[in-house]
Amino acid sequence: MAEEVLKSFLTCQVCCETFKDPVSLGCCHNFCRGCLEGFWELAKNKNCPTCMRKDSKENLFINFGLQELVNNYAGRQSADPSECRAVCTHTQDLKWCKEQQRVVCPVCDQQVHGLTLVPLEDEVRNRKGLLKPELQTLKRRRKSYEEIYDTYDNMAQHCKNQLGETKKQIKAEFVQLHKFLIQEEEDRMAALKEEGKQKRETIILEQENIKAQMSSLSEVISAVEQDLPPKDNVAFLTIPRDHWSGSGPQVLSGGLIDVAKHLGNLAFRVWEKMREKIQFTPVILDPNTASNRVVISEDLTSARYKTKRQEHPDNPERFLEYSNFLGSEGFTSGRHSWEVEVGDHPHWLIGVAKETVDRKGEVWASPENGFWCLIRHNRGYGNGSREKLNLKSNPERIRVLLDYGGGEVSFYDPEGNVSLCSYRCTFSGKIFPFFSVWAAGEAQTRDVKVCGAKRDENVVREELNMV
Numbered sequence: 001m002a003e004e005v006l007k008s009f010l011t012c013q014v015c016c017e018t019f020k021d022p023v024s025l026g027c028c029h030n031f032c033r034g035c036l037e038g039f040w041e042l043a044k045n046k047n048c049p050t051c052m053r054k055d056s057k058e059n060l061f062i063n064f065g066l067q068e069l070v071n072n073y074a075g076r077q078s079a080d081p082s083e084c085r086a087v088c089t090h091t092q093d094l095k096w097c098k099e100q101q102r103v104v105c106p107v108c109d110q111q112v113h114g115l116t117l118v119p120l121e122d123e124v125r126n127r128k129g130l131l132k133p134e135l136q137t138l139k140r141r142r143k144s145y146e147e148i149y150d151t152y153d154n155m156a157q158h159c160k161n162q163l164g165e166t167k168k169q170i171k172a173e174f175v176q177l178h179k180f181l182i183q184e185e186e187d188r189m190a191a192l193k194e195e196g197k198q199k200r201e202t203i204i205l206e207q208e209n210i211k212a213q214m215s216s217l218s219e220v221i222s223a224v225e226q227d228l229p230p231k232d233n234v235a236f237l238t239i240p241r242d243h244w245s246g247s248g249p250q251v252l253s254g255g256l257i258d259v260a261k262h263l264g265n266l267a268f269r270v271w272e273k274m275r276e277k278i279q280f281t282p283v284i285l286d287p288n289t290a291s292n293r294v295v296i297s298e299d300l301t302s303a304r305y306k307t308k309r310q311e312h313p314d315n316p317e318r319f320l321e322y323s324n325f326l327g328s329e330g331f332t333s334g335r336h337s338w339e340v341e342v343g344d345h346p347h348w349l350i351g352v353a354k355e356t357v358d359r360k361g362e363v364w365a366s367p368e369n370g371f372w373c374l375i376r377h378n379r380g381y382g383n384g385s386r387e388k389l390n391l392k393s394n395p396e397r398i399r400v401l402l403d404y405g406g407g408e409v410s411f412y413d414p415e416g417n418v419s420l421c422s423y424r425c426t427f428s429g430k431i432f433p434f435f436s437v438w439a440a441g442e443a444q445t446r447d448v449k450v451c452g453a454k455r456d457e458n459v460v461r462e463e464l465n466m467v
Contacts, residue, residue, distance in 0.1 A: 009103060010070050014039055014049055018074060022066045027053045028100035030063055065094050065105030096123035154313035169298055180277070184270050192262050203255060210249055282338040283327040283433045283450045289317045289359070290325035294437065300328070302449035305437050320360040327433030327450075330355055336402045338433065339414060339452065342376065343396050343445025345437070349373045350398050350448070351384075352409055353434035371434060372423045374398060374411040378441075383421050391420060404431060 010018050014035035021033040029050045031039075039049050047054050095117035097104045106117060285303060287296040292309040296302075305323055312318065319325065340350050349365055351373030358369065365371035366384040374389075375382045381389040395413035398420070402409050410422040433450075440446045 007073075010066070010073055019066060019070045022063045022070065023060050024063045024066075024102070025053075025060060027051050028097075028102060030066060030102060036060075063102075063104075066103050068105070069094060069103050094120050096120050151314055154311075155315060158313050165298075177274075180274060181270070184273065188262065188266075192257070195257060195262075199255060199257060202252070206252060206255075213249065280452055281450055282336070282452055284329070285435070285450065286317070286326050286328040288315060289319060291319045291321075291323045293323040294325050296325070297447070301451070302447040303435065303437055304447045305439050307439070316359075318359065321362045322436060323438055324349075324359075324434070324436045326353065326435070330430030330432045331402065331404055332430055333404050335404070335406075337399065338450055339397055339399045340435070341397050341445075341449040341451055344394070344443045345440055345445040345448060346376065346378050346443050347438035347440075348376050348448055349434070349436035350400060350411070351434050352400070352402055352431050355430040355432060365434075365436070367423060367425060372409045372425065373434060373436075374421055381420070383423075389421055392418075395420070400433070402431065 007018075012019050012022075012032045012035055013029070014031055017032075019030065019032055022030050023033045023036060024030050025036075025048050027048050027050075029048050031049065036049070040046055045054070095104055095106055096102075096119070098116040098118065100115065103120060104117065281299075281301045285296050285300045287300065290296050290303065290312075292312050293306050294303050295306050295310070303325060314320065342348055342350075349371075351365075351371060353365075353372070354370035357363070357371060363369050364384070365373045365375070366386075371384055373384050375384070381391050383389065393413070395415065395418075397414050399412040399414045400409070401412065404427050407426050408422060408424055411420040412418060413420060435448065435450075437448050
């Protein structure tokens, strides 16, 4: 390190190489003589290349002390005896000038009178002392870079795993959708085929009836023609005329395929049927926010506590200290509702949280820290203000109603629409659904599960409008 410091002292700021024939200006900046004169020639002035202070050749002087230090550093001496006489030989007397921040020889340099000079080795030792804490800072910074680098390694591997699992789940979902659509297609083609069969059978039956009628009429016509009497025979008047009256045959309506029934709004009716079979979840859990002690289900709707920590990257979104996690979508306006099945699980937190909450420290889930929650623990129920709630029963399902604009979060037991607790506040920024789940102990319910409202959507809308 001392060698590097010394090297920096012996480097010309024009050519960035070790000084050759060093000279000093009145502003105390040092340069190679050739570099300085070349700079002046190009600049058409006599300004210092470093501070741009105007100077002149009269203020230019050879820095013998610096020349000797350069020679010693480079391990070379001038071969010219006449030049040797021009170089300072007082190597043991070299000092460091604090005001001019340069190496000087008090014997040869007449411009250092009245300046603060200290032994060169003392200045190097002092610089070393100053560098020690800075070195520790640099080491700590390097360690933090190493940790971030390792975190990115973990994130890359985790992303690879997520990519594979997500692909697998997407394919599985579409396999189910394809099965449903194929079955729907088969059912509707079978219905069309059945109707076509019925129409054909009806037409054939009608044709046979018509054929029988035609045959009967043909026989009557033949008999009448045979029995026609001679002209003006009175017996002709006694011929029966039963087949002469009555209306002719009629084509039955509805004999064609009901195309409108099979094709009308086909995609919409299939979608409606699909909607009956597929459950919509108003809040999807975000696995990237889940603590290493939380396991999120494949469909991202339920979570459970895991005693052994999982190997997840410490990405900025993830909660570190507690078994917390968030919904994937945040809200900045409007009214929103979702329900969480908790069963007999003894320890959980359900509510909302600011996007900016501390996710790495041990922070209590209070409104002051950006959390608005209903808390269930082994000793009962409470809120983020550490107030105990005396509930008449243990709800197995919790409904959360968020009114962002109205500044209120309310919690209900959907069974009877019983109010459990509420918060009044002024929201700012994004607000996310918030959850925390702990060990289930002896309870039968191991997971907490997000779901839609059991009751009719119109009822839920009315409740949201009342919030």
